Amino acid sequence: MPLGPTSSAININGSTVSDPAPGVPRTPTNITIHPVALFSILDHYLRRTDTQDRVIGTLLGTRHDNEVEVRSSFAVLHSETDEQVAVDMDYHRTMYDLHHKVNPKEVIVGWYSTGSNLNTYSALIQNFYSQETGPHQAIHIAVNTGVEEGQEAGVKAYISSPVGVSPKPENCVFVPVPVELRFHDAEKSGLDLLANTANLPSSTSSQPIADLEIIENAVQSVSDMLDRVLAYVRAVLAGEKKGDPAIGRYLMNTLGASTEDLEKGGFNASLQDTLMISYLANLVRAQAEVSSRLALTAAS
């Protein structure tokens, strides 16, 4: 699942290369980012002052082997001029402590900035964050908000490696690393809600949405997909299109699912169960209502 414009960088997957000695932290080869982190960055960008070209902040997350999972982020104050760059380190530490108290599992994994230009200051900030994340490597995520003309919105992730004969903090090469959006399945519905809201002309939707409405939409889209598949199969059968064996296999696996269990009386049994539960639920509610009314009557 790509998160930004395509890049021409080749990513060599480190897992096939012989593992480094134990104890030495591995180079991250895959980065995933949680929507919360991404949306916080966008919010921070919206709230920047007029003088700021870009905003930066800290990324928090977890590491497994050579994968870095960015789970949240917070804004950090910084100022850039032609001569110098300054990052408010006290602020960064305070915020980290606050976040750490609520979610002890999340540690500093790197930093973000908006816009996609990497300059000397980026290298300096990267150097600062490398000290924070040591012995692991700091990652850098550049979020292009797509606000400026001619630029496409997207997310890119980098790790740094020193360059030059004598490494200096202001010199480094940013090596691109693939980045993906990752979230738990249970959070999916929240994102769907936002995506649907964003599609509305007013960008607002009212809550709560009835369950049935959502089911209806899902059934509708499944039915659309079936129509598309049906059209394709008919075209292949009529000889208008050349059949793709891979698609055929997929269709076999998907549509060949057995529904025998449901047909053999299973339907009636679960129907009775469901009706029973529905009855029970309504009974419980009625009882609760009655007893709350009874509590209002005088004892005498």
Place this chain on the structure above:
Amino acid sequence: MAATSMAAALAASLPAPSAVSAAPAPTYEAIPASMAKVIDIEADIPLTCVQLDGLVVTKIIKHAREAVGATAHGLLLGLDLDGILEVSNSFPLPHHAGEEDEKSAKASARHQASMLRSLKEVQADDSVIGFYQATTLGAFFNQTLVDTQAIHQEKLRHGGIVIVHDLSQTARGNASFRAYRLTAAFLDAYKKSNFSTSSLMSHRLTFSSILEEVPLKIRTNPLLSAFLGTLTETRAGALPSAAGGSTTGSALEPTFSVLDLGTGGVTRNLEQIVEAVDNYRTEEGNLSYLSRQIARERAKAENYVAKRKEENQARVAQGLAPLPEEDVSRLFKIPAEPSRLESLLLLGQIDAYGKSLAGSASTGLVKMYATHAGSEI
């Protein structure tokens, strides 16, 4: 009417109102004439709607999912404009296990204060407007929620709101957020901390009249909308990486978890109903024990008074001076009538569990008939 909404739209796009309405800065900026109607310093315009920002939606969902076992709660930040309470940010509060209440309350207050200070420095909204709480299966009635909200209702502008997020609904494919505040009747009874039967009767309180729902809307700001649009767009994948083939697809793939026929949640729901009913029975037992005790004490006191009266009548008949009427309440300790708040809340819980069970049963029915129809073709 059109002019007002236009002004509201204009105002919403400006970051300025926070400085005008919330900041206690000594120098007030002059409020532009176009916005004079929609900004109320004295919080006179009643709230009609709560507007939840996309960022807050994801923040709450993430926090709720991660804090398994403990209830997730945090503070909501934002400001109100022309009757619409805009929630623009939130942060989670640390969870403290029950020990050392005093200490944890202080730590929590410190946490809040320094978080607010920090957020202010990066131009984020820093006025607290309420709190959020995660719940499972719809049962969010509990003492802490009511207590916190009662405190907020006094301290915050517009009394603050509580946003309840139902975790199990979201996992089932329907992200649900609801906004509530305490009703005036409940607040009145709460202030007097009197939940005896007569007080409940005079306030007409049942579990459904503790909280009133405020309409809630979800909003995504234009930048977020644009970004989500890019994410949901389908496009060809990046260059084939060394490990796998090329991929196609958008970063947000459609899922159909709502169509899942699985009824795994029902068992848990039933268990919780049973548990809540048990709790309610225990509470009712306590209440009736207490009321029996009250009745016994009262009967004793009445007996004593009647006896004394009889004695006095006899003495008057004999021509003797009557014995003084003694203070009965000092002789007999009649316990105060027990508070029915707990049982009220428990009933509310039972009702919420029943409601969510009924909901899942009815959607389950629809899905079953849908599959049945599908398999018959």
